[in-house]
Structure formats: structure tokens, C-alpha cells
Amino acid sequence: MRQLFPAYLDPVQPAEVYADPPAVRVNMISSADGAASVDGRSGGLGGPADREVFHALRAAADVVLVGAGTVRDEGYGPSKTVLAIVSRSCHLDWGAPLFTRPGARPIVITVATAPESERARAREVADVLMAGEDTVDLRQAVGELTARGHHHVLAEGGATLNGALLAAGLIDELCLTLSPHLVGGASRRIVAGAPSEVSRDLVLRSACEEDSFLFLRYAVGSSNDSRKGG
Numbered sequence: 017m018r019q020l021f022p023a024y025l026d027p028v029q030p031a032e033v034y035a036d037p038p039a040v041r042v043n044m045i046s047s048a049d050g051a052a053s054v055d056g057r058s059g060g061l062g063g064p065a066d067r068e069v070f071h072a073l074r075a076a077a078d079v080v081l082v083g084a085g086t087v088r089d090e091g092y093g094p095s096k097t098v099l100a101i102v103s104r105s106c107h108l109d110w111g112a113p114l115f116t117r118p119g120a121r122p123i124v125i126t127v128a129t130a131p132e133s134e135r136a137r138a139r140e141v142a143d144v145l146m147a148g149e150d151t152v153d154l155r156q157a158v159g160e161l162t163a164r165g166h167h168h169v170l171a172e173g174g175a176t177l178n179g180a181l182l183a184a185g186l187i188d189e190l191c192l193t194l195s196p197h198l199v200g201g202a203s204r205r206i207v208a209g210a211p212s213e214v215s216r217d218l219v220l221r222s223a224c225e226e227d228s229f230l231f232l233r234y235a236v237g238s239s240n241d242s243r244k245g246g
């Protein structure tokens with residue numbers, strides 16, 4: 017991989033590019049036309065360099081925050097990095113390798129209204145963190161993760177979770193892989209469900225390239241509202 021910005025470096029290691037993680041970093045891949053998945057999964061957009069970046073970002077994180085939809089759709093497996101799964105329903109496949117094979121014990125973040133039977137099943141295979149009544153209060157959830165020593169959160173999507181993080185003003189950094197594909201179709205973008213008034217400006221921190229993939233690291237800046245109001 018070579019770095020194009022802020023300085024030209026060839027080669028550069030992903031671990032160098034993505035050092036000094038902020039409190040909450042989001043990592044997503046998108047096609048050049050904005051699709052976040054192909055046939056319901058993101059794998060069709062990736063490549064070897066993207067996988068390297070994925071692993072470098074995980075290595076720099078204390079915990080991976082992920083939506084239950086992504087865990088189900090992408091068939092998440094066990095990980096050395098702690099996985100914290102956000103689920104309102106608390107309905108996950110408790111017999112899946114993620115919960116039964118060796119790896120860091122996952123955390124399930126759910127709400128008071130989730131069925132007690134599911135919460136009891138979750139407690140057998142994971143730590144259960146309650147944050148909110150009907151909807152996971154992500155600010156509270158991130159606060160509880162920090163209190164457990166997880167200071168650097170890597171959010172891996174999907175779009176619904178990203179929308180909730182954006183709406184809560186919790187995203188400090190976006191690591192976006194721009195995949196050199198035009199996929200068409202009706203796939204979602206990388207953020208869904210957040211009202212447009214929560215939009216944020218981004219400031220480019222670094223840009224790298226390999227095999228026509230672009231690896232863009234953005235700091236999340238101020239709300240666009242302040243500009244509109246001014």
C-alpha cells in the first residue's frame with residue numbers, strides 16, 4: 017500500500033497509517049457508486065489490502081462494536097478482539113461459532129424490554145450490558161465499554177448502527193475503503209436512518225492506495241448545522 021496524503025510514502029504499513037485510534041472509529045467499505053454490500057454482504061467489495069486494513073484496525077482497537085444485523089448477515093465468527101454486539105431483540109444464534117468457539121468473550125448490548133429468556137441465554141455465552149429501555153442508548157453503551165477499559169471502540173457497521181452512532185454524535189473518525197467497483201442495484205449506503213440534520217463535515221487525515229482501492233481516513237468534524245445557521 018502507498019500513502020498519497022498527507023505525505024507520499026511507498027510502501028506504508030496499515031498499522032502505521034491507522035495508529036493513534038480515537039474513542040470511536042467507524043470502518044466501512046463502499047463501492048465507487050456508494051453500495052455498502054453486494055448480494056447482502058460486504059465481502060464482494062473487498063480485496064487483500066482491505067483485509068489487511070481491517071485487521072490493522074482491529075489490532076488497534078480495544079473492542080469492536082457491531083450491529084446484530086451485520087453479525088447475522090456476515091456470519092461473524094470468534095475474534096481475539098472483544099466483540100460488542102448491539103441488539104434490541106437480543107435474539108442471536110447462541111449456538112453459532114461466535115459464541116461457542118475460542119475467542120474473547122463477546123459482549124451483548126441490549127435493552128430492558130428484550131425478552132428475559134433471550135437475555136438469560138445471552139448470559140450463558142457472553143457478558144450482557146443493559147443500556148436503555150427500548151433502544152440501545154449508544155452514549156451510555158460506549159461509556160460502559162470505556163468504564164470496562166475499552167477506550168478505543170471500532171464500529172464495523174452496519175448502516176443502521178452507523179446511523180444511530182451518527183445521530184448520537186459519537187463518531188470521531190471514519191475509515192472508508194472505496195472499492196473500485198460499480199455495482200448498481202438497491203444496496204444501502206454506509207449510513208442509514210439518521211436524520212439529515214445530524215450530518216457532519218469530514219476532514220481528510222490520510223489517503224492510501226493499493227490495486228485501485230482507496231483507503232480514506234477522515235476525522236469527523238463539526239455539525240453542518242452551525243454553517244447553515246451562520
Ligand SMILES: NC(=O)c1ccc[n+]([C@@H]2O[C@H](COP(=O)([O-])OP(=O)(O)OC[C@H]3O[C@@H](n4cnc5c(N)ncnc54)[C@H](OP(=O)(O)O)[C@@H]3O)[C@@H](O)[C@H]2O)c1
Pocket residue numbers: 043044045046051052053056057058082083084085086087089090102103104105106107150151152153154172173174175176177178180208
Ligand atoms: N460495507 C461495509 O463495510 C459493511 C459493514 C457492515 C455491514 N455491512 C452490510 O450491512 C448490512 C447490515 O446492516 P444493517 O443496517 O441491516 O444492520 P446493522 O446495523 O448491522 O444491525 C441492525 C440491528 O442492530 C441492532 N441495533 C442497531 N442499532 C441499535 C440501537 N440503537 N438500539 C437497539 N438495537 C440496535 C438491531 O438489532 P436487533 O434486530 O437484534 O434488534 C438492529 O436490527 C449487511 O448487508 C452487511 O453485509 C456492510
